[in-house]
Amino acid sequence: MKENMLITGGSGLLALNWGQISRDDYNVNLVLHNRKIQLARTSTSCFRLNSIEEIQTQFEKLKPKIVIHTASLTSVEECESNPELAHHVNVELAENVAKVCAMLNIKFVHISTDHLFSGNELNVNEEHLITPQNVYAKTKAEAELRVLDIYPESLIIRTNFYGFGASYRKSFSDMIINSLKKNENITLFKDVFYTPIFTSVLIKTVHELIKLNTAGIFNVVGDERLSKYEFGMKIAKKFELDETLINKGSVHENPNLIHRPSDMSLSNIKVCDLLGRTLGNVDEHVGMLYQQHKTGLAQEIQSL
Secondary structure, eight states: OOEEEEEESTTSHHHHHHHHHHTTTEEEEEEESSOOOOOTTOEEEEOOTTOHHHHHHHHHHHOOSEEEEOOOOOOHHHHHHOHHHHHIIIIIHHHHHHHHHHHHTOEEEEEOOSOOSOSSSSSBOTTSOOOOOSHHHHHHHHHHHHHHHHOTTOEEEEOOEEOOOOTTSOOHHHHHHHHHHTTOOEEEESSOEEOOEEHHHHHHHHHHHHHTTOOEEEEOOOSOOEEHHHHHHHHHHHTTOOGGGEEEEOGGGOTTSOOOOSBOOBOOHHHHHHHTSOOOOHHHHHHHHHHHHHHTHHHHHHTO
């Protein structure tokens, strides 16, 4: 008999991919807010995460064994212009869900970010001192602390993922593919580095950690550190798109951008040592992205 799994931020890119990948193994319920969507072979619920009482009522009704908290305000610019909203969404809502999961002894997975550091060091591990550079990073850092204080058995996942998104929410890889298909020139930063991971690899790795009953902070990222420009070139090559349309840019040529770390790369040694394997490099993961496109799984999400 399948266990029940509930995913907040249910209309978001990660939640939709999580539901699609997990629906064969779990009864997936996507928690929606303003946008109403329906992903095949999943169910949906609509309730407020700003009410602990309402969360508790719904959790007791839906009886999830696992709650994946993906709901977040991720726009660095929007967080900077509205810090109160950023704090409410990224900190207070996470705190509320964690409290109810602790009360009801539900496994809680909180999705964090790789934006937590200064950007002066590469491939940082889970023990590295957090030095957030903007409101988005500060709220995500505070959320981690609050969640672990409320519910130490929680699983905190620091990551930077990509995959196919819905019509209303495109991913970084979507932007690259769509622009190149239209023969549009794009500029990608040669001096912003990260360790991206494909959504399905992220999701399957998290479920391995859940089955091992792990808790605390884990970096779940790809094995390879590269620039946004290098990532775009790999996407173009795999999808047989025109690489010459991709221009090298510098983050320093964009002074109006909210300050953010130029190196967000994380080390995944902790999770790899625990699982006894690597998580895969960008070429492997982009190959999986391409296969998802060829098999029609991408189109299911893109049609929403």
